[in-house]
Amino acid sequence: xxxxxxxxxxxxxxxxxxxxxxxxxxxxxxxxxxxxxxxxxxxxxxxxxxxxxxxxxxxxxxxxxxxxxxxxxxxxxxxxxxxxxxxxxxxxxxxxxxxxxxxxxxxxxxxxxxxxxxxxxxxxxxxxxxxxxxxxxxxxxxxxxxxxxxxxxxxxxxxxxxxxxxxxxxxxxxxxxxxxxxxxxxxxxxxxxxxxxxxxxxxxxxxxxxxxxxxxxxxxxxxxxxxxxxxxxxxxxxxxxxxxxxxxxxxxxxxxxxxxxxxxxxxxxxxxxxxxxxxxxxxxxxxxxxxxxxxxxxxxxxxxxxxxxxxxxxxxxxxxxxxxxxxxxxxxxxxxxxxxxxxxxxxxxxxxxxxxxxxxxxxxxxxxxxxxxxxxxxxxxxxxxxxxxxxxxxxxxxxxxxxxxxxxxxxxxxxxxxxxxxxxxxxxxxxxxxxxxxxxxxxxxxxxxxxxxxxxxxxxxxxxxxxxxxxxxxxxxxxxxxxxxxxxxxxxxxxxxxxxxxxxxxxxxxxxxxxxxxxxxxxxxxxxxxxxxxxxxxxxxxxxxxxxxxxxxxxxxxxxxxxxxxxxxxxxxxxxxxxxxxxxxxxxxxxxxxxxxxxxxxxxxxxxxxxxxxxxxxxxxxxxxxxxxxxxxxxxxxxxxxxxxxxxxxxxxxxxxxxxxxxxxxxxxxxxxxxxxxxxxxxxxxxxxxxxxxxxxxxxxxxxxxxxxxxxxxxxxxxxxxxxxxxxxxxxxxxxxxxxxxxxxxxxxxxxxxxxxxxxxxxxxxxxxxxxxxxxxxxxxxxxxxxxxxxxxxxxxxxxxxxxxxxxxxxxxxxxxxxxxxxxxxxxxxxxxxxxxxxxxxxxxxxxxxxxxxxxxxxxxxxxxxxxxxxxxxxxxxxxxxxxxxxxxxxxxxxxxxxxxxxxxxxxxxxxxxxxxxxxxxxxxxxxx
Amino acid sequence: xxxxxxxxxxxxxxxxxxxxxxxxxxxxxxxxxxxxxxxxxxxxxxxxxxxxxxxxxxxxxxxxxxxxx
Numbered sequence: 001x002x003x004x005x006x007x008x009x010x011x012x013x014x015x016x017x018x019x020x021x022x023x024x025x026x027x028x029x030x031x032x033x034x035x036x037x038x039x040x041x042x043x044x045x046x047x048x049x050x051x052x053x054x055x056x057x058x059x060x061x062x063x064x065x066x067x068x069x070x071x072x073x074x075x076x077x078x079x080x081x082x083x084x085x086x087x088x089x090x091x092x093x094x095x096x097x098x099x100x101x102x103x104x105x106x107x108x109x110x111x112x113x114x115x116x117x118x119x120x121x122x123x124x125x126x127x128x129x130x131x132x133x134x135x136x137x138x139x140x141x142x143x144x145x146x147x148x149x150x151x152x153x154x155x156x157x158x159x160x161x162x163x164x165x166x167x168x169x170x171x172x173x174x175x176x177x178x179x180x181x182x183x184x185x186x187x188x189x190x191x192x193x194x195x196x197x198x199x200x201x202x203x204x205x206x207x208x209x210x211x212x213x214x215x216x217x218x219x220x221x222x223x224x225x226x227x228x229x230x231x232x233x234x235x236x237x238x239x240x241x242x243x244x245x246x247x248x249x250x251x252x253x254x255x256x257x258x259x260x261x262x263x264x265x266x267x268x269x270x271x272x273x274x275x276x277x278x279x280x281x282x283x284x285x286x287x288x289x290x291x292x293x294x295x296x297x298x299x300x301x302x303x304x305x306x307x308x309x310x311x312x313x314x315x316x317x318x319x320x321x322x323x324x325x326x327x328x329x330x331x332x333x334x335x336x337x338x339x340x341x342x343x344x345x346x347x348x349x350x351x352x353x354x355x356x357x358x359x360x361x362x363x364x365x366x367x368x369x370x371x372x373x374x375x376x377x378x379x380x381x382x383x384x385x386x387x388x389x390x391x392x393x394x395x396x397x398x399x400x401x402x403x404x405x406x407x408x409x410x411x412x413x414x415x416x417x418x419x420x421x422x423x424x425x426x427x428x429x430x431x432x433x434x435x436x437x438x439x440x441x442x443x444x445x446x447x448x449x450x451x452x453x454x455x456x457x458x459x460x461x462x463x464x465x466x467x468x469x470x471x472x473x474x475x476x477x478x479x480x481x482x483x484x485x486x487x488x489x490x491x492x493x494x495x496x497x498x499x500x501x502x503x504x505x506x507x508x509x510x511x512x513x514x515x516x517x518x519x520x521x522x523x524x525x526x527x528x529x530x531x532x533x534x535x536x537x538x539x540x541x542x543x544x545x546x547x548x549x550x551x552x553x554x555x556x557x558x559x560x561x562x563x564x565x566x567x568x569x570x571x572x573x574x575x576x577x578x579x580x581x582x583x584x585x586x587x588x589x590x591x592x593x594x595x596x597x598x599x600x601x602x603x604x605x606x607x608x609x610x611x612x613x614x615x616x617x618x619x620x621x622x623x624x625x626x627x628x629x630x631x632x633x634x635x636x637x638x639x640x641x642x643x644x645x646x647x648x649x650x651x652x653x654x655x656x657x658x659x660x661x662x663x664x665x666x667x668x669x670x671x672x673x674x675x676x677x678x679x680x681x682x683x684x685x686x687x688x689x690x691x692x693x694x695x696x697x698x699x700x701x702x703x704x705x706x707x708x709x710x711x712x713x714x715x716x717x718x719x720x721x722x723x724x725x726x727x728x729x730x731x732x733x734x735x736x737x738x739x740x741x742x743x744x745x746x747x748x749x750x751x752x753x754x755x756x757x758x759x760x761x762x763x764x765x766x767x768x769x770x771x772x773x774x775x776x777x778x779x780x781x782x783x784x785x786x787x788x789x790x791x792x793x794x795x796x797x798x799x800x801x802x803x804x805x806x807x808x809x810x811x812x813x814x815x816x817x818x819x820x821x822x823x824x825x826x827x828x829x830x831x832x833x834x835x836x837x838x839x840x841x842x843x844x845x846x847x848x849x850x851x852x853x854x855x856x857x858x859x860x861x862x863x864x865x866x867x868x869x870x871x872x873x874x875x876x877x878x879x880x881x882x883x884x885x886x887x888x889x890x891x892x893x894x895x896x897x898x899x900x901x902x903x904x905x906x907x908x909x910x911x912x913x914x915x916x917x918x919x920x921x922x923x924x925x926x927x928x929x
Numbered sequence: 930x931x932x933x934x935x936x937x938x939x940x941x942x943x944x945x946x947x948x949x950x951x952x953x954x955x956x957x958x959x960x961x962x963x964x965x966x967x968x969x970x971x972x973x974x975x976x977x978x979x980x981x982x983x984x985x986x987x988x989x990x991x992x993x994x995x996x997x998x
Contacts, residue, residue, distance in 0.1 A: 067972060074948050077976065081983045082941035084934065084990055232964030239961075248966045250957045255950040262949060290991040294984035301976055308969060 002338055004147045007345065011143075014346050015179060018204045018353065022187045025203030036202045037284045039291035044206035045278045046296050047213075049076060049269060050303055051131075051355035052138035053426040055212060055348045058304065060325035062311035066247040069307065071258055073300040075265025083293035086270070087279065089444055091289055093547045094280035098615035101362055102276040102436060103370040107620045109443045109544045110451040111537030114620040117370035119458050120436060124273050124366060125405065127432025127465075128359055130473075132409030134425040135352040138325075140173035140413075142348045145326050146333070146341060177410045180356050181403050188361035189398045198361065202282050205358060208350040213303055215347025219328055219340060220306020223313045227335055231309065238312040243320065247311060260510040264427065267434035270441070273362035274355065281362075356406070364401035369618030372397050377624045390573045394617065415477060428469055431513055435461040438521045447541040453528030461520025468497045468512040562626075564601045567609040570625060574616050583612055695738060699731040706731075741874045748881040755798045755885070762793040762802075762835060762926075766826060769806035776814055780822055788828040793835055795926060801882045808875035809839040809922045816843035816920065825897070825919075834888070834927040840919045845894045854892060855880040888926040894918055930993050937986055944979045948972065 025035040036042070054072075061069035079086065090105075099105045103124065107117035187200045228234040238244035250258075269275050283289070314327030317334050328348065332340040373394070438461075439454040475482040488496040498508045500515050533541065572580040587608050588595035601609070606626060613622035706724045710716065716724075766788065770777075777784055813824045818841075825840040846854065855876050883890045897919040946952055956971040963970070 067968060070948075070972060074944075074976075077948075077979070078941045078945050081944055081979060082937070083987070084937040235961065235965050235969075249959055249968060250954065252954075252957075254954070258950050258953070262945075287991065290987045293987045294980050297976070297980045297983065301973065301980065305973060 002146050002342060007143060007147055007342070010342060010346065011349060014349060015183065015353070018208065019183070019186070021207050022200035022204040024200075026187070026190070026200035029197075029199035034199065034284060036199055036206070036282075039285075039288040040295065041203070041206045042283065042285075042288040043292040043295040043299065044209040045202045045282065046275070046292055047209035047299050047303075048205050048274055048278055048354045048358050049272075050209070050212060050300070050351060051426075052135050052142075052348055052351045054303060055216065055351040056138055056142065056325050056328055057426065058307045059311045059314065059327045060323070062308045063243075063247060063315055063324035063327065065254075066250050067308060068250060068254060068258065068261070070304060071261035072265045073304055075262050075267075076269040077297040077300060078262075079266050079269050080293045080296050083289055086441065086444070087289055087293070088286070089547060090270075091280045091283050091286055093444075093544055095283060095286060096547065097543075097619070098611050100281060100369060100615060100618055101366045102271060102273050102440070103366045104614070104618045104620070105276070105280075106436065106439055106443070106454065107370065107618070108614075109540055110439075110449070110454050111534060111540050112619045112623045113451045113455070113537075114370075114374050114624065116451060116455055116458070117366075117618060117620045118374065119455060119462075121363075121366040121370040123432060123435055123458065123462050125363055125408075126470075127429050127435075128273065128363060129405070129408050129412050130425050131429035132356055132359060132406065133413035134429075135356050136173045136177055136409055136413045137425075139176045139349055139352045140171065142326060142329055142345055143172045143176075145329050146345050171414075173410060173413055176352075177406050180353065180360075181406050183353070184357050184360045184364075184402045184406070185399045188357065188364065188402065189395050197282060197284075201357060201361060202278070205278070205354045208354040209299070211350045212347045212354075213299065215343055215350070216303060216306060216328070219332060219344050219347075220310060222337065222340055223331055224306065224309050227313060227317075227331075234309050234312055237316055241316055244312045244315040247308065247315065256510050257507055260507075260513050261427075264430040264434055264509075264513065267437040268430045271433045271436040272359075272430075273366065273433075274358040277358055277362040356409075360402045360405045363405050364398045366618075367401040367405070368394060368397045369616075369621055372401075373617050373621045374624065377621060389576070391576045394574065415479065424473075427509055428473055431469055431509065431516065432462070432465050434513065435465060435516060435520055438517070438524055442521075442524070443541070444544060447538070447545045448528055448533075449524070449541065450528040450531045450533045451537050452531045453524045453526070456527045457520045457522075457524025460523050461516045464500075464516040464519055465512060468500060468515060469508065472497050472508065562601045562606060564599055564605060565597055567601050567605065567626075568597055571609055571612055574613055574625075692742075696735065699735040699738070703728050703731045703735075738874075741878065745874050745878045745881065748878060748885070755801070757796055757798050759794055760797050760799050760802070762795055762797075762828065762837070763788055765797075765799060765802045766806060766828065766837070769803050769810060770826075772803070773807055773810050773814070776811065777824075780814055782814055782817060782822040782824055785823070785825045786827075787825065789830055793828065793830065795835070795928070797886060797926075798882075801885075805879040805882050805924070806837075806839070808879045809924075812875065812922070813839050813841035813843075813920075816846075817841035818843055823897070831925075834925055837924045837926070839922045840897065842897055842919045845918055845920045846892070848894075851892045855890065883924055883926070886926055888924060890922070890924050893921045893923065895921055933986070933990050933993055937990060940979070940982060940986060947975050947979075 028035045036045070058069045058072070093099065094105060097108055099108060103117040103120035106120050107113050110116050187204070188198060190200075224231055224234055228237065235248070238248060269279075279289075279292075310327055310331060311324060314322065314324055314331050318327070318330055322330060328344050329341050332338075332344060435458060439449065439457055443449040443454070471480065472485050474480050475485055485497055488494070494500070494502045498511060500511070503511065503515075506514065568580065568584060571583070575583070584597075585595045587605075591604075610619075610622050610626045613625055616622075617625070706728050710721065710724055766786075770784065770786075776782075810824070810826075814822070817824055821842070823842045825838075827836075827838045827840065829836045880890050895918070953968075953972070956968050958967045960967055
């Protein structure tokens with residue numbers, strides 16, 4: 001056992017640390033440095049879901065029913081994995097409408113109905129009280145177990161549960177309750193704010209979530225790896241213990257119960273007031289939800305992975321009659337690990353404190369905003385037209401609510417604490433809060449869900465919960481006679497609370513959930529379908545269901561004639577002077593106006609005021625307060641919708657326009673490009689047609705005219721006839737060649753030409769070309785010289801194509817060289833990375849402007865040049881394509897004729913000294929490939 | 930975006946089906962695998978895989994929403 005003093009000191013120190021963290025975070029918030037603006041801290045704050053029920057109860061549950069306890073964590077996992085559809089919408093609505101609690105959320109959805117918020121608050125308070133009691137019981141019992149382990153009396157306690165026989169002042173639970181009241185009041189109700197953000201509390205809760213996770217992992221690792229030799233050893237041991245072996249598998253008929261528990265936990269993560277508070281109200285940034293959607297389920301996995309092993313170890317080690325709910329403490333104690341047990345106790349304390357704090361803060365807000373303030377307003381006790389400051393009163397109401405709620409929990413714990421295991425108390429609470437889920441979820445997606453339907457549904461569902469679950473639990477605690485459970489009230493058989501309408505064969509929990517949900521959802525839907533929604537209801541329904549589509553958060557719903565001064569005074573009374581002036585100034589700024597405290601308020605300003613107040617006292621109360629100042633009425637549904645539609649249409653319209661103009665710009669750019677290339681093509685086509693028609697026309701004209709002469713003059717002599725026929729043949733050949741070359745060029749250009757690339761000596765190519773054109777050279781008496789290296793110049797090249805290039809250049813040179821003294825020189829030089837070939841003629845050269853054009857199709861040097869080429873005009877174009885295909889370059893330059901000439905062996909012409917005249921160089925550079 | 934939304938819709942449904950009877954009861958066996966009960970291994974490994982898929986998906990959803998805005 002551990003000394004009571006040590007445990008008390010450790011507990012107080014721990015609470016002291018929490019105070020410090022909460023105080024520090026609040027101070028940071030005041031300096032505008034938000035501690036909690038972080039997705040991990042947000043996730044940890046949501047882990048307030050894991051209470052002592054998880055910390056102690058899960059192990060107990062696992063010892064009794066194996067892995068069935070996981071259902072409580074599977075539900076939240078499913079909801080968080082589907083965050084995109086439900087949680088995201090919930091958080092978005094909560095933030096845009098400044099919603100303060102789940103009661104506020106539901107009442108806002110159904111036309112800011114005051115009655116509805118009262119119903120929700122009552123359900124939440126009555127439903128959660130057992131849950132708070134459960135935490136108190138857990139802390140008190142864990143304290144007793146820790147300090148009394150091994151003592152006879154404590155062993156009894158461990159079997160029975162807690163010690164209800166002791167007096168209040170000696171009861172640990174009482175002091176725990178008192179401590180929690182102080183903490184909750186200090187940090188939950190420090191001041192009244194425009195948004196219900198409690199930075200300090202959130203930071204403290206996140207810290208506690210971290211602590212309880214670390215603790216359970218520590219205990220788990222110790223048990224599995226130090227007390228046993230890993231999972232395998234533990235599970236194998238458990239296989240041989242009769243008590244433990246049934247925890248390894250699930251009951252065959254677990255189905256309905258499993259489903260019930262999963263559904264309940266899905267409902268709980270959405271509708272437990274403390275979960276709503278942490279997930280939606282305290283959310284700082286909607287983006288954090290994306291991280292929490294997987295990080296929170298991951299937290300749950302870690303939290304639960306050692307639960308079954310600890311339970312099995314407890315069943316193995318501890319005596320048969322030990323309470324499995326406290327194995328987390330008793331297993332380390334049994335193994336004489338006092339420090340570990342103390343740590344485990346701190347973890348449990350942590351779980352209890354966080355749950356209770358957040359639950360009572362959330363509930364006290366609801367009690368204040370949705371229960372007390374509306375009553376005061378309706379009774380005209382608040383005198384809204386006077387100028388007294390009400391902030392203090394609001395705080396007092398909340399503080400008193402916290403005190404009341406905690407001591408209600410304490411009373412329940414004193415009264416009923418002994419009878420139930422931790423888990424069954426928790427499940428009673430879960431079933432109560434599950435009643436809120438249908439009106440909440442269906443209302444998010446179905447505009448037809450109406451106020452009256454929601455009211456009837458909630459009341460019926462909750463009544464059935466009381467009758468089928470709460471009352472039997474009271475009866476078992478001995479508060480009421482149990483006979484009505486066994487025989488039914490007044491011995492009416494079909495009214496038995498656990499077999500309502502003669503429905504037997506279900507576990508009490510499944511039975512209660514089934515009937516309450518059937519009546520809840522059924523009456524909600526049926527009444528909704530048959531009731532008429534008023535204007536405000538329809539507006540609110542539209543704002544909720546289309547929350548991502550409708551941009552306005554505070555739709556101007558009021559048409560009133562309040563003065564700004566009146567509204568300002570009103571807000572000031574609930575918020576205090578400083579916050580009010582700030583809020584109004586910011587509001588004026590967003591509207592682009594200067595803040596002035598006079599004049600009549602337009603409907604926008606009234607809507608703003610209402611929202612400001614709603615953030616403090618809830619939507620339903622705010623509506624009553626504002627309507628007391630501004631004598632106005634709710635605008636008609638279609639008017640508001642028309643305004644909203646207009647705004648959303650304008651926004652959508654401008655979005656669409658922007659998108660369209662972007663698209664248009666893109667298309668225009670593409671069109672411009674296409675147009676340019678088209679124009680280029682068009683130009684090329686024009687050129688081509690002119691040239692082709694010209695080139696093709698010349699031979700055709702002569703063929704035609706000579707044919708006509710032959711046809712018309714039958715008396716021509718044979719010699720003349722044959723001469724004309726020869727011309728016709730020659731011209732036809734020229735035409736054929738023209739067409740062939742043109743096709744050839746087209747093929748080269750289109751890349752469809754068949755290249756036969758092989759290693760070839762360029763010397764051979766040049767010599768073969770010269771041999772091929774020998775006739776022409778002789779005919780014109782051209783003096784050809786060669787200046788090429790002696791060694792072979794090997795290249796990977798297409799022989800025929802390369803010959804075609806040289807033939808083209810040579811025939812070109814023959815045509816252009818000086819007719820009186822025709823000289824041609826072919827040189828080849830080996831360069832660093834390739835060969836440079838030049839075909840040089842001593843013609844009159846060509847103007848520099850033509851140097852580039854000359855390689856174009858059908859390019860002809862100046863039309864009027866007397867000795868203009870008689871070729872197709874395609875030769876150089878083809879040559880250029882071929883050279884470029886081999887990554888080479890072809891160009892023209894005019895330079896003095898090189899003096900050095902070398903005897904060409906093929907052509908036995910005498911070498912003459914060549915005068916230094918200008919010559920035309922056709923150069924080809926071919927890189928080594 | 931539409932495809933992502935569809936996947937985000939299917940994920941929790943798949944999760945529900947895998948971790949609820951009757952599928953769950955298929956693995957409700959007295960036999961051990963790597964010296965642990967098959968049910969224990971099944972529930973936790975499915976749970977972990979689902980969370981990993983959820984993490985990937987939520988990242989993508991958030992990104993595609995950011996680019997949309």
